[in-house]
Amino acid sequence: MRAGRPARVLVVTAVEAERDAVAAGLAAAGGAGSRYVVVAAGVGPAAAAAGTAYALTEQLSAGRPDLVVSAGIGGGFVPVAPVGSLAVAETIVAADLGAQTADGFTPVAELGFGRSEHRPPAGLSRQVADALAAAYGPVLTVGTVTGTAERAAELTARHPGAVAEAMEGFGVAEAAAVLDVPVLEIRAVSNAVGPRDRAAWRIGEALTALTAAFGKLPGVLGG
Numbered sequence: 001m002r003a004g005r006p007a008r009v010l011v012v013t014a015v016e017a018e019r020d021a022v023a024a025g026l027a028a029a030g031g032a033g034s035r036y037v038v039v040a041a042g043v044g045p046a047a048a049a050a051g052t053a054y055a056l057t058e059q060l061s062a063g064r065p066d067l068v069v070s071a072g073i074g075g076g077f078v079p080v081a082p083v084g085s086l087a088v089a090e091t092i093v094a095a096d097l098g099a100q101t102a103d104g105f106t107p108v109a110e111l112g113f114g115r116s117e118h119r120p121p122a123g124l125s126r127q128v129a130d131a132l133a134a135a136y137g138p139v140l141t142v143g144t145v146t147g148t149a150e151r152a153a154e155l156t157a158r159h160p161g162a163v164a165e166a167m168e169g170f171g172v173a174e175a176a177a178v179l180d181v182p183v184l185e186i187r188a189v190s191n192a193v194g195p196r197d198r199a200a201w202r203i204g205e206a207l208t209a210l211t212a213a214f215g216k217l218p219g220v221l222g223g
């Protein structure tokens, strides 16, 4: 990102409820909303990449965005990211893109194809995490929501310090990287990563936290 406050920010969520929660926060921040475009691109990394690429291309005539933010609800690794809290990505990791063998999982980058993670600007991501009182660490992108304690333990072992998982960050980051636009990922925790208990998801609480985060973000990014 160029020095100073970003002139244009693209925020990509998965679903409309997340988009509306982000927009409500930006509206509460007052005026900053005009520099922000918020789109709901769909669930999963493929929809996220396609939607981000489309939105970036559409915005090019007004000038290339300075920053792309992947945002929404997510699963939190407890105890570091409990339900209702926020998580900000230090790295955005494609946690299930690769090959599963008898010896375990090999990430796609180790297979010699592409990359397995994106690194947001370190100073900026840390600054945003601190300002939002968010957990800070790797945020995993998965194609399949974790639903067992065994899978959660496997992910934690492979990605020490992981704070959250969701389904879009890596797709958003891949699209942003094509235009060399820096990326952040901000997640509001709706559920714990672990044994599947859909009834325990606190989506309303997470959306409220997401709104609060985007009420603060313009101030953190420089008004």
Ligand SMILES: O=C(O)c1cccc(C(=O)CC[C@H]2O[C@@H](n3cnc4c(=O)[nH]cnc43)[C@H](O)[C@@H]2O)c1
Binding pocket: 014, 015, 042, 043, 044, 072, 073, 074, 075, 076, 142, 144, 145, 146, 165, 166, 167, 168, 190, 191, 192, 193, 198
């Ligand atoms: O209940 C299910 O089985 C289920 C399966 C696929 C998707 C969903 C969603 O509700 C997706 C919405 C959205 O939420 C993010 N999210 C929230 N918690 C998690 C999680 O623990 N692991 C991964 N993603 C999560 C995700 O980014 C989706 O876009 C429900």
